[in-house]
Amino acid sequence: MDTFPKCCVCQQQFTLKGPAPYLLPCLHAVCETCVTSTAGGVISCSTCQRKVNLTDTRLQKDAVRQKEMFHLTVKHRPTEILCTNEDDGNQAVCWCQECEDFLCEYCQNMHGSVKLTRKHVLQNFSDMEPTVSNIPAFCSIHKHHLLYLFDKSCKKLICVKCRFDDHADHEVVELDVVADTVTKQLNHNTDELSALQARQQSHMQSIRQGTESTDRTHNTLKETIGHTFQSLKSQLDQREKELLIDLESQTKETKATLHAQLTTCEEEWKTCTGVLDYIAKVLLYASKSDLVELESYVGDITRIYLETAAPQTYVVPTAVFISNSLSTLKSNISVFGAILPREVDEESVKDKDTQTDDDFMADLAMKHKMDLTELKTKIASDEKHIESLKTLIDKLNVEIRSLKSCIEEKETTEKRASKTMDVLLGVARECGVHLLKSELVDRSMVLKCIHLKYDKDRVNLDTVHINTQGDLVNRESDTRPAGEGRLKKYDGTSSTAPLPRAGCPQYWEVVNRVSLDKPLTGQVLILEVGVCREEQRDVSHCINHIGALPSSCCMQVAHCPTHGGICRRTCKEWKRVLCLPDTLPNSAGASHTLHYGVVYDDTRKKIVFIDVKENKVMSTLDNVDSSQPLWPMFGVYNPDYVTVSMTLVVGSDINMTEEKKAMIVKALS
Template identity: 85%
Template sequence: MDAFLKCSVCQQQFTLKGPVPYLLPCLHAVCETCVTSAAGGVISCSTCQREVNLTDTRLPTDVVRQKEIFHLTVKHRPTELLCTNDDDGNQAVCWCQECEEFLCEYCQNMHSSVKLTKKHVLQNFGSMEPTVSNFPAFCIIHKYDLLYLFDKSCKKLICARCRLDDHADHDVEELDVVADTVTKQLNHHKNELSTLQARQQSHMQNIRQGTESTDRTHNSLIETISHTFQSLRSQLDQREKELLIDLESQTKETKATLHAQLTTCEEEWKTCTGALDYIAKVLLYASKSDLVELESYVGDITRNYLETAAPQTHVVPRAVFNTNGLSTLKSNISVFGAILPREVDEESVKDKDTQTDDDLMADLEMKHKMCIEEKENTEKRASKTMDVLLGVARECGVHRLKSGVVDISMVLKCIHLKYDKGRVILDKVHINTEGDLVNRKSDTRPAGEGRLKEYRGTCSTAPLPRPGCPQYWEVVNRVSLDKPLTGRKLILEVGVCREEQRDVAHCVNARSSTCCMQVAHCPTHGGICRETWKKGKHVLCLPDTLPNTAGPSHTLHYGVVYDDARKQIVFIDVKENKVMSTLDNVDSSQPLWPMFGVYNSHLLTVSMTLVVGSDINMTEEKKAMIVKALS
C-alpha cells in the first residue's frame, strides 16, 4: 500500500482506473478531482506548500506517473486487472504493449496464434519490468498517418500530411531528433542535480558531525566550567582561611598588648595606693615635729609620682574587614567567563600574535581580577592596573572607552578587516599595489571564481564577529572630480549587509537588512552630500561634503562602529570629529559583511584606504564621541 503514489492535495492514492494525475509546477502530482473542484481556482501542494493558480496555469497530464501507477498495479495488485481484449471479465495474466491490452489466458493463446498479432511481445505479470514504449501513435485528423514530427511553433506532434497542410511554415523537426535533444538536456539536469545533491549530502554530514562535536564540546565545557569555578571556590576558601588566621593573629597580638598595659597600670596603681595610705597614717599619728621631718620624704615621692605621665583613657584598637574593591570584584564575577565560538586552537590563543580580541580581553579581565584579590589592592590601584594591561592590548587595537569601567561593553575593538581581492569586478574597480580600492579597471585579469558580478567594489574577507564588544574600522578616501557632477551620481559607499545581499546590485543602499553611508551628488541639495540608508530607506542627508567642482583631490575620513549587543551602527566623520548618524535596531540575526564601494570612473577618481587595528589613531575625544553615540 505504501508503494502507491498519493495526490499532493487530498492525499488519496492514485489507482489505475481512478482520477487522472496532473503535473504541478513543483513536479508533484495532483488528482483530477482536486483540479476540477479547486476552490477559487487555487490549489496548495501539501508536500512543498506551494500555491498554484489554475486560472493562470494549465496543468499537463502526468503521463510518467500514469505509467508508474500502471506498473505498480501490475506488481502489487495483479488480481485487480481483467482482460480488456473481449471484456469477458476473466483474470488478466499478461500485457501486450503494441496493442496496449490486458489479456487473459484464453486471449493470450489466441493472440499468439493469429497471424496479425503472433509476433507481438507479450509480458507476463510476474516478469514484467518498466519499459519505454516507442510505438508511434496515429494522427487524430489523418487516422492512418503516424505522428513522427514535432512542430516547435505549436509544440505538438504532427504527421506528414499535417506538415503539408496547417503547419507548412512552422519550424518542424523529426520526433527522434527532438527526443534525443531533450534526453541530453535531462541527463545534463540530472548530472547537475546529482552534483548539488552530493554537496547537500556532504553539508548535512558536516552538520551532523558539527552537532556531535557540539555535544562533545558541551560535555567538555561543563567539566571545564565546573573545574574553573571549583578552583575559584577553593581559592576563595583558602583566602577565607588566610583572613581568619590573620584575624586570630591580630586579635592575639592586641590582647597581649592590652594585658601588658593592664599589668603596668595595676603596679602603678598599687604604688600610688601605698603612698596614699602612708600619708593618711602620717596625718593621723605624726606630731608637728614629725611632720617637719617627713615633709621632704613625702614631698619627693609625691613629686616623682606626679611627674610620671598620668594614665590616659585607652582606646582599644578594633580590627576592620577591608572590603575595598568588593563592588568591582562582584561586577567582574558577574561578567566573568563567556561561551564563545572558537575558530582557533586553545593552545594558539595563548600566543599574543594569534590571540583573538575576545580571548585577549578575557585574559586581561582575569589578570585584573587577580590584582583585585591581592591584599593591598584598592579600587584606585585596580583601575591603574587595568590601564597598564590595556596598554598591552592596544597593540592589538583594543581600547577602553571609559576609565574606571571594566565592563566589556565599554571596550572597543579596532578589528583587522581586509579587502577581499578575489571578489573585485576587475573591469570596474581594482585594488592597487598600495592595497587601496580604486574606481579604475585593472590592467591584469587574475583567474579565479567567485568574483562579484554587480557590486562596484568589494567586501571584507570574513563577516563581522559576533557577539562581543563594539567593533570599529575606518576608511580614508581621496576624491577628485574630473568635472562637476549632475543628477544622482555615486562617489563612494561604506556599509554592512547580509551574505546573500553582497552582489544583488551595484550598491547595497536599497536592500533589506543593510545599513550604509554614501557620498553622492544629491539633486535635492544641488551638491555632494553624505547620505545614510537603512533597510532600503533614506535616513539622513548631510550637504556640503566637498565642492562640486573639478580640481585637486579632497580627503574624506570616515569611521564605522558596529555594536552587536546594542544592535547599533554609528557612522563618524573623523575629520570633522562628529557623529553623522546612529542607526538603531540593526538586524543582526545573521552575520553582517562590511562592504566598500567606489563608482563612476568616467567622472571622477576615488581611492579608498582601509584603516584597521593599531593603525587607527584612537584619541580620547574620539572615544568620548563613540561613547555618546552608543549610550
C-alpha cells in the first residue's frame, strides 16, 4: 500500500478511479478534491512547504502519476479492475492499448476473433511493464485528425488541418522533434542534478568525518590534559576543571555547527532526490505530448536548484592543547593552559625562554603523537575516498551502458516515428491533403483535393439532370419537382458552395463519357467546366455558357470551325486563350472518355486545366480575379447531337500520383 502515491495536502492515497492528481510547480501531486475545495485559492504543499496561489497558477492533470497509478493498480490490486469493454462486471485479465480497454477472458477471446481488432496486441496483467505509448492522440477540434505537429508560437499540439487553418504563419515542427528535444533536456537535467547530488553526498561525508575527527581530537586532548594536570596535583585541579569546561563548550559548539550544516545538506539532498525521482517517472511513463507539457514545470524547478550555490566543504577546526611555560606554571597557575583552534600558530603562544628541556620534549612528543593520529585519520579518509572513486567508476560504467541502450532505443524510436509519419501522411491523403513537395512543410505547397458537390437544388431541369449514379447528364429530367432558385438559362449546375480562400492550391476532376449521335458542325458545345462569380451563374438569354462572361474562366469541349474538328479550348473573361484540336473523332457513333483536372490557387491567382489521361497541362490562366468568391460550374450541352455524362471526382477518390504532383508544381511555379 505504501507504494501508491499520496496527495501532498490531505495525504490520501490516489486510486485508479478516485480523484485525479494535479501537478504542482514543485512536482508534487495534489488531488482534485483538494484543488476544488481549497479555501482562499492557496494550496500549501506539506512535502516541501511551498505555497501555490491557484488564481495565478493553472494546474494541469498529472498524466505521469495517472499512468503510474494505472500500472501500480495492475500490479498490486488487479482484482479491483473490471472489464470496460462490455461493463458486465467481470474481472479484467488484460489490457488493449489501442482500444484503451480492460478485457475479461470472454472479451479477450472475442477481441482476437473480430477482424477489426484481431491484430491488436493484448497485454496480460502478469506481463505488463511500464511503457511509453506511441499512439498519437486525436485533435479536439478536428476529431479525425491526429496530433503530430507542435506550434512553437502557441506552444500547443496541432493536427495537419489546424496547421493550415489557424496556424499557417506560425513556426511548426513535428512532435517527434520537439519531444526528442525535451527528452534531451530532461536527460541533461538528470545529469546536472545527479552531479549536484554527488557533491552534496561528498559534503555530508566530509561533515561526518569532521564530526568523527572532532570526537577523536576531543578524546586525545582530554587524555593529554589529564596527564598534564596530574603532574601539577592539587595546584592545577581548579584550572583543570576550567579547561575541561572550555573544551566541552568548544566541542559542543563545533558539533552543533556541523550538525546544523549536515541537517541543511540532508534536506537539500532529499529535495534533489524528489526531483530526480519525478524526472525518472516522466521518462518512464510520459508520452511525447506529456513531455512537451511538463517541460516548463521540470525546467523551472531544476533551474531553481541548480542556481542555488553549491555547498563548499567545511574545514573543521581541530582543537589543540597548549602546555607552554611549564617552568612558570607554579607562579602562574591561575592562568595556565588554553583550548585553541588548530589554525592558531602554536609557535606564537610558546614561551621557549621559560621552558625546560624535559617540558619541551614532552610537548614535542605530544605534538608528534597528535600528528601521527591525524595522519592515520587522513589515510583512513583517503582509503574511503578511493573506495568512493571505485564506486563512482562502477556507476559511470553502468551509465555508459545505459546511454548505449538509450541510443539504441532512440534509433528504434526514430524508425517508429518514420513509420508513424508514413501513417499520418496516409491519413492526410485519405482526407484529400497532399504535399506537393515532400521536403517542405509549407502551406503554399499543400494541395487540397476539396470535397465539391453538385448543387442538385440548382440543376436546370429543362435541359439536364443528375441520374441515380450522381452524374450530370445532358437530358431534361422526366420529373420536375417544384422549387425556387433553379438555374433557368445555364445548361448545367454549380457547386453547393463557392471555393474557399484556403491560401493553398485546390483541386478537383471531372470524368466525361461522350458519345456522338451525328457529326457536329458550326460551334456546337459538348461540355464545360470552370468558375465564375455568384451573379454570373445564370447567364443572359443570348448565351448559355460562362466562357464569354467577365471574371470567368473555363475549359470547353466543342466543335471548332477553324480546325474543322472537335477541340478543347480555354477562355478567360470574354477571350479565347487556347484551342487544342483532335480531342475525339467527329463521326457518328464515336465515343470517348475525357478526364480533366482543375487547379485553383487563390494565393498565386492561377487556374490550371489538366488533361489527366494525357498526363499534361492544357492551359494555365494567370492573374485570375479572386476579389470575390468564385463558384465551380459544370455544363453539358446539345442532346440532339451528343450524349454526355459528367462525373465529379473529389477528395480521397482522386488518384494523386507523383507525376501529377510534379506537373501541378511546374504549372504553378
